[in-house]
């Protein structure tokens with residue numbers, strides 16, 4: 001797995017490995033600007049997704065998915081990201 005890198009969009013935080021709690025799907029996330037990448041994508045500005053959009057799509061909700069849930073309900077740090 002590639003090494004962690006600084007977020008190319010905001011430059012303020014590391015891109016870290018998380019996973020969806022529901023099914024364990026891995027993702028890469030910058031918690032500073034909520035940019036999301038899938039593990040098989042290049043971590044770049046052009047490839048960046050927005051966490052809210054991805055979560056809303058997965059949950060089948062329109063608009064802001066955080067009105068009745070928090071990040072910890074949906075995603076968690078990948079257990080092997082602490083090496």
Ligand SMILES: [Zn+2]
Pocket residue numbers: 007008009010011012013030031032033034035
């Ligand atoms: Zn960022």
